[in-house]
Each structure stands twice: as structure tokens, then as C-alpha cells.
Amino acid sequence: MSNPKTPDAVGPVLLLELSDSPGSTLTTRVSSAIRQAVVGGRLTEGARLPSSRSLAADLGVSRGVVVAAYALLADEGFLVSRSGSGTRVSEGFPVPSAPTSAIWSADVPGLVAIDLRPGPPDLGAFPRKAWMRALRNTLSAIPDTELGYVDPWGTDALRGALASYLARVRGAEVTAERVVVVNGVTQGLTLLVRVLRAAGHRHLAVESPSNAVQRGVLSSHGLSMIDVRVDDDGLDVEALARTPCRAVLVTPAHQFPTGTQLSAERRAALVRWAEAVDGVILEDDYDSEFRYERLPMACLQSLAPTRVALIGSVSKTLAPGLRLGWVVTPPALVDALRATKRDDDFGGSVIQQHALADFMTSGEYDGHLRTLRRRYRERRDALRAAAAKYLPEWPIMGVAAGLHLLIEPPTAVNEAVLVREAAARGLLIQGTASMYGTLPPRPGLVLSYARGPVSMLSEGTRRLAEAARPAPVGAPPLVGRGRRQRHASATAEDYF
Numbered sequence: 001m002s003n004p005k006t007p008d009a010v011g012p013v014l015l016l017e018l019s020d021s022p023g024s025t026l027t028t029r030v031s032s033a034i035r036q037a038v039v040g041g042r043l044t045e046g047a048r049l050p051s052s053r054s055l056a057a058d059l060g061v062s063r064g065v066v067v068a069a070y071a072l073l074a075d076e077g078f079l080v081s082r083s084g085s086g087t088r089v090s091e092g093f094p095v096p097s098a099p100t101s102a103i104w105s106a107d108v109p110g111l112v113a114i115d116l117r118p119g120p121p122d123l124g125a126f127p128r129k130a131w132m133r134a135l136r137n138t139l140s141a142i143p144d145t146e147l148g149y150v151d152p153w154g155t156d157a158l159r160g161a162l163a164s165y166l167a168r169v170r171g172a173e174v175t176a177e178r179v180v181v182v183n184g185v186t187q188g189l190t191l192l193v194r195v196l197r198a199a200g201h202r203h204l205a206v207e208s209p210s211n212a213v214q215r216g217v218l219s220s221h222g223l224s225m226i227d228v229r230v231d232d233d234g235l236d237v238e239a240l241a242r243t244p245c246r247a248v249l250v251t252p253a254h255q256f257p258t259g260t261q262l263s264a265e266r267r268a269a270l271v272r273w274a275e276a277v278d279g280v281i282l283e284d285d286y287d288s289e290f291r292y293e294r295l296p297m298a299c300l301q302s303l304a305p306t307r308v309a310l311i312g313s314v315s316k317t318l319a320p321g322l323r324l325g326w327v328v329t330p331p332a333l334v335d336a337l338r339a340t341k342r343d344d345d346f347g348g349s350v351i352q353q354h355a356l357a358d359f360m361t362s363g364e365y366d367g368h369l370r371t372l373r374r375r376y377r378e379r380r381d382a383l384r385a386a387a388a389k390y391l392p393e394w395p396i397m398g399v400a401a402g403l404h405l406l407i408e409p410p411t412a413v414n415e416a417v418l419v420r421e422a423a424a425r426g427l428l429i430q431g432t433a434s435m436y437g438t439l440p441p442r443p444g445l446v447l448s449y450a451r452g453p454v455s456m457l458s459e460g461t462r463r464l465a466e467a468a469r470p471a472p473v474g475a476p477p478l479v480g481r482g483r484r485q486r487h488a489s490a491t492a493e494d495y496f
Contacts, residue, residue, distance in 0.1 A: 014043075014050050016059065026061050030069040038078055038089055039113075049079070049087045114460040115428040118257070118404045118448045121316050125372060130364045131318075131355065138354040146354070152347040153338045154181025154326075157357040162326050165360050166310070170288065171298030173305040174328045180337050183323040183348050185286060186214065188311045189249070190221055191344060192282055192327065195336045196247050197222045201280075205240055205248035209435035209442075211256055218249070227437035230255055234262030237269040246279040252300045253288040257406050257432055257446045259398015267300055274307040280330065285312040289369050292377040293400035306330050314356065316403060317369060323348060324356055376403060379449040379457060386461035391468070403450040406432070409443050409468065418445075421467035427460050 016033040018026075037043040050058070052066040059066070070087050073079040081087045146155070153159075159179040166172040182188040193204065201223060206215055208227035219225050228240045228248070235250055250270070252262035262270070274281050283300045301308040305328075313325030329337050341347075359365050383405060387396055393410040409418075415431040422429050432444040445464075449457055 012048050012050050013058070014055060016055075018059065026065045027068045027072065030059065030061065030065055031072045034069065034073055035078060043089050045089055045091045047089045048085070049089070051086060113426045113428055114456050114463065115451065116447045116449075116457075116460050116464075117428050117430040118446050118450075120320055121403060121450045122372075122375070122452065123319055125375065126319050127364070127368050130368065131359065134355040134358040134362070134364065135351070137358045138351055142350075142354055146350055149346055150350055152342040152345065154179065154347065155350060155353045155357070158353040159326075161357040161360040165365070166299075166312075166326075166328060170285065170296075170310075171302040172310055172328055173302055174310075178329050178331065178334055180327045180329055180334075180341055181348060181353060182313075182325045182327055182341065183345075184315060184320070184325045185284060185311050185313045186217055187344070188313075188325050188327040189214065189218060189282065189284070191337060191340050192280075192309055192311075192333075193218055193221045193223055194340050195333055196280060198336065198340075201247050203243065203245040203247070204282075205243055205245040206437065207235055207250060207255060208437050208439045209257055209432050209444075210249075210251070210437075212434040215437065223247075225437065227439045229439060230258055230260065232260055234260050234266045235270065237266055237273055240270075241273055241276075246277045247282065248279070249282040249284060250300070251284045251286060253285060253297060254290075254399065254402045256286065256402075257404065257435060257444070259402065259404070259406050261297065261399050261401075262300070267303060270300070271304045271307065274304060279307065280333070281308045283308050283310045285310055287316045287402040288312075289317055290373060290376055290403060291401045292373065292380060301328060306332065309333065317365075317372065322352055322356070324352060375452075376450065379452045379454060380405070382452075382454040383447060383449040383457045383461065386458040390461045390465035397444075404446050404448045406444050406446055409445075413443050413468070415443055418468060422464055425463045425467050427463040427467065429464065 014034075014037070016030070016037065018029040018033055034043070034049075043049070049055070049070070052063050052070060056063040056066045070079055070081065074081060074087075078090055079087055080090045156176065158181055159176040162179050162181075163174045163176045166174050180188075180191075182191065196204070203226050204218065204223040205226050205228050206218075207230050209230065215225060226243050226245055228243065229236050234252060234255055235248070240248060248270075250262065252267065252270075254261065270281060273279065281300065281304070285299055288296060288299070299308075299310055301310040307330060309330055310328035311325070314322055315325070318324075327337065380400070384396060387394060387405070387407060391407065394407045395410075397406040397408060415433045419429055419431055430446050432446060433441045435441070447460075
């Protein structure tokens with residue numbers, strides 16, 4: 001009779017359903033079932049698994065099968081084994097939040113999806129304890145009157161903290177009176193577009209390529225979007241000057257998605273253009289906090305504070321869920337932007353705004369950013385190394401900054417086929433075809449390294465190489481190649 005006090009008798013029980021996959025080994029089927037349990041949320045971070053002997057008995061397989069499955073999952077980063085504490089689910093391994101049908105490939109049962117699409121930062125890095133301190137400080141200090149309806153353009157505390165931070169870190173020329181607090185970059189941009197429309201603007205120049213979702217949102221607010229090509233020096237200002245635009249949206253610190261930086265010559269030329277046409281530059285400063293191998297360049301707004309609206313948020317540095325962003329407004333547009341914000345809503349969360357102000361002025365924000373830079377640099381280096389190993393012929397574009405890489409295939413590919421082939425292997429990626437607007441697209445993939453860990457980035461790149469190996473060129477190719485030469489200037493026909 002077995003001793004009821006033995007570890008196996010009191011250890012955890014795990015229900016696993018092994019897929020009936022012809023040709024798959026038992027080890028593969030066991031490891032796949034455990035992956036599904038982790039990704040599906042039945043096994044959470046730190047959860048202890050049954051001993052290899054106990055699980056083997058429950059499944060009716062040899063102990064060696066389970067030992068091999070545990071070892072495989074440990075290599076992949078899903079599990080960790082420690083003497084005395086058994087085998088547990090790794091802490092910090094990203095678990096996708098999408099429904100199961102979106103996570104798993106029907107073609108490859110049990111294959112966990114790896115999401116390398118750009119978007120959110122590492123949400124697990126949100127500084128919960130430090131943010132709780134900021135919230136406690138806020139709730140213990142703010143008067144009751146601050147809990148009512150306050151200025152729709154933001155609390156004095158946050159606007160002051162942002163003015164100080166942006167002047168110190170981004171070189172901005174700013175006062176608290178010119179800061180409007182918004183619910184993220186998208187609201188800031190849409191409010192500015194409405195202000196420009198009311199002032200008589202009919203066109204907005206946008207970079208090609210650029211954020212397709214953002215482009216779609218802005219196009220619904222009354223301005224005609226005109227695409228201007230980006231090359232290795234950033235936005236082609238000469239091509240911009242040939243358009244009827246008097247306003248332009250740019251990402252000069254780290255262009256999305258190419259990763260280029262607007263050169264000093266182009267920055268000066270862009271400011272001269274704005275002066276010549278009595279124009280406005282909308283500067284989307286979306287991930288300027290993350291620079292890895294060079295000193296950050298001051299924001300474009302520092303060169304022309306009367307011509308540039310600087311837009312930013314904490315969506316990449318803290319979390320999108322906070323819905324906190326800002327616009328540093330040119331003096332001539334302050335009153336109009338405040339009025340538009342007041343008409344749009346009664347302002348954001350006062351408590352969250354006070355908490356962010358406390359977080360910034362206490363020094364916690366600076367410390368948090370230093371930690372993130374180290375983490376993201378390690379992941380960027382890992383993704384670059386994996387690309388060099390598995391995709392040595394694919395150039396990596398852009399400067400060492402931000403949270404993504406742009407890689408370009410060495411030959412013409414059908415992007416849709418490649419994305420589909422990757423999805424069939426449990427890899428979610430985003431191509432650039434939809435980002436060019438009316439201009440001819442170039443093949444490319446935008447790969448995020450924000451959500452790591454290193455093992456996932458390496459495995460995802462391996463799957464991408466496997467997906468690209470069949471050379472998906474059965475359909476008409478997306479476009480040809482021709483990298484490292486500067487794009488030719490566009491003609492008027494390119495814009496209309």
C-alpha cells in the first residue's frame with residue numbers, strides 16, 4: 001500500500017488531453033498539451049506541475065516521455081525546474097490574451113502562437129508597486145474639490161510635471177500653459193486635425209510608410225491624406241514642398257515603421273518649409289525614450305516651437321490602459337485646442353493624472369525608464385542575433401531605438417502569403433503593404449521585441465525563416481527590391 005504522505009500522493013493533478021496527431025511522438029503530444037494549458041490560462045505563472053512519475057502514470061506513458069517533454073518546455077522557456085520545488089510554469093512568460101481560436105493554428109495542433117506584431121509594450125513590466133505608491137500619495141493629498149470637474153485640458157500638477165520633464169529630457173521649449181493632457185496620442189492627433197480643419201486646412205501630409213491604423217482614424221476627420229515618401233534620411237521634404245499641404249505628421253525621432261531618424265539637414269529643411277507655407281508640423285514622439293547605441297536627439301519642436309505640436313504619451317513607457325498623453329501646443333493654437341478638447345470631453349481621470357505627476361516628480365519615472373532600456377536593449381540584441389542566424393540575407397533597417405525592427409526580404413515576395421505561412425506555424429507578424437497609402441509599397445516585416453522573452457524571439461525568428469523557405473511567390477509579387485539606394489523624389493501624380 002502506498003504511503004499517502006509521499007510527494008506523488010499529495011502533488012498537483014493535471015488534466016491533459018493528448019491530441020491524436022499521426023506521426024507525432026508521445027513527447028511532442030505531451031509537450032503540446034502542456035503548452036496549451038499554459039497559454040489557455042489553466043496553468044498560471046509559478047504553478048507547480050505533477051512530478052514526472054505521477055504525470056506519466058496518469059497519462060499511461062513512460063516516465064521518460066514526460067521527462068523529455070518537461071526538458072523541451074524548459075528549453076523553450078515555458079517551464080523551470082528547481083531542486084526541492086519541482087517543475088513550475090516560468091514567471092514572466094507572455095501568455096496571449098486572445099481567444100483560443102486566435103492563438104492556436106488549426107494546421108499545427110498544439111503549437112503555441114508567438115506574437116511579434118508591433119503594438120503594446122511589455123505590460124508585465126508595469127511598475128505596480130511604484131504606481132500604487134503614487135496613487136496612495138495622490139489620494140492622501142488632493143483636496144475634495146479636485147475630485148470634481150476640473151480643467152478639461154489637464155490638472156495643473158500634471159501639466160507642470162510634463163513641462164519640466166519634456167524640457168529636461170526632450171529639449172522641448174514648453175510651459176505648463178501650452179500643455180494639453182489628452183487620452184493618448186490618437187486623441188491628441190484627432191483634436192489637432194479638427195483644429196487645423198477649422199483653421200482652413202484641407203490636406204495633411206503623412207509619411208509613406210506610416211501607421212495604417214492612425215492614417216485611417218485621421219482620414220475620417222475631414223482632411224485629405226497625402227502620402228510623402230520616406231527614405232534613409234527620413235521624410236522627403238522636397239517632395240512635401242510639391243504638395244498643396246500646409247500641415248504634416250512626422251515621426252522624426254524614430255520613424256514608424258522604417259526606424260530611420262530624420263537627418264539634421266532634413267529637420268532644418270522641414271522647419272524652413274513650415275515657415276515658408278505658414279504651416280504646422282505634428283510631431284509624433286511615440287517611442288523616443290528608447291535609444292540604445294546613441295545619445296537621443298532633441299525633439300523637432302525645440303527648433304520651431306511656434307510651428308511644431310509635440311504629441312506623446314505613456315502608452316509605450318507605462319501602459320496604454322492608463323490613457324494618458326499630451327500635446328505641447330504652438331502658442332497660436334493653444335486656445336483652439338483647449339476649446340476643442342473641452343467640446344470633446346470633460347477631461348480624463350484626475351486621480352490618474354495626479355498619480356502620473358507624482359510618479360514623474362518623485363524620480364520613479366526616470367528609474368523605470370532606465371530599467372526598461374536595459375530590458376529592451378537585451379531583447380533587441382537577441383532579435384537581431386536570431387535574424388542574423390536564421391535570416392542572414394534579410395537586411396535589418398533603422399537606428400538602434402524603439403521597440404521594433406523592420407526587416408526586408410532579399411527577393412520579391414507575396415507578403416500576404418508569407419504572413420499566412422507564418423500564421424500556420426504559430427507566428428503572428430505584420431507586413432508593411434498596408435502602410436504606404438497611395439504610393440508603391442516595398443516588402444517588409446515589422447517585428448516587435450517589446451514582449452520578449454529572448455527564447456520566444458529566437459523561436460519566432462526560426463519559424464519565420466521556416467515560413468519563408470518555400471519562397472511564397474506563387475501569386476504576383478508584392479514589389480521588387482532595390483535597397484540602400486535613396487528613393488527617387490515623387491511627382492505630383494504620386495499624390496493625387
